[in-house]
Amino acid sequence: MTPALAERARIRAAMDRILAGTPQHSNGALTIVALAQEAQVPRNALTQRHPDLKNDFYAKVKERGQPTDSERRLRKKITKLKELRAANKEQLAQLATDVENLVRVVNQLTLENRQLRRQLATPGPIVRLLPAQPQPPGR
Structure with missing residues (x-):
C-alpha cells in the first residue's frame, strides 16, 4: 500500500x-x-x-444533525456578545439621561452665577453694625 x-x-x-x-x-x-x-x-x-x-x-x-464544536463555541460567543450588547445599550441609555440632567444643572448654576455677579456689580446700601454700648452695673 x-x-x-x-x-x-x-x-x-x-x-x-x-x-x-x-x-x-x-x-x-x-x-x-x-x-x-x-x-x-x-x-x-x-x-x-x-x-x-x-x-x-x-x-x-x-x-x-449535530452542530460541530466550533459551531457550538460560536453560538455561545454570539449569545454572550448579545448579552454584552444589551448591557451596553442599557448603560448608554443611563449615560444619556445623566448627561441631560447634568446639562440642566449646569444651566441652572450658570443663571445663578449671573445673578450673583450682577448683585456684586451693583452697589447697594451699606449697612454697618455699631458696637453695642456697655451696660452700667446694677441695671
Missing part, C-alpha cells in the same frame, strides 16, 4: 471512530483538528492533500 493510500485509510478509520464516539488519539471533537489528531496525520494532510476526506467528514457530521 502506498503512503498516500495508507494515510487515507488511517483518516477514514479515524473518521469512523470519532463519528462512533470512540476516539483513541484525540478528544473526539467533530473538528478537522481532532480528526487529524485521531488519524495521527498533520492537519494539512486533510486541508491540502485530502480535502475530499475533509469535506466527507463535514458532510457526515452535518448528516448527524
Whole structure:
C-alpha cells in the first residue's frame, strides 16, 4: 500500500471512530483538528492533500444533525456578545439621561452665577453694625 493510500485509510478509520464516539488519539471533537489528531496525520494532510476526506467528514457530521464544536463555541460567543450588547445599550441609555440632567444643572448654576455677579456689580446700601454700648452695673 502506498503512503498516500495508507494515510487515507488511517483518516477514514479515524473518521469512523470519532463519528462512533470512540476516539483513541484525540478528544473526539467533530473538528478537522481532532480528526487529524485521531488519524495521527498533520492537519494539512486533510486541508491540502485530502480535502475530499475533509469535506466527507463535514458532510457526515452535518448528516448527524449535530452542530460541530466550533459551531457550538460560536453560538455561545454570539449569545454572550448579545448579552454584552444589551448591557451596553442599557448603560448608554443611563449615560444619556445623566448627561441631560447634568446639562440642566449646569444651566441652572450658570443663571445663578449671573445673578450673583450682577448683585456684586451693583452697589447697594451699606449697612454697618455699631458696637453695642456697655451696660452700667446694677441695671
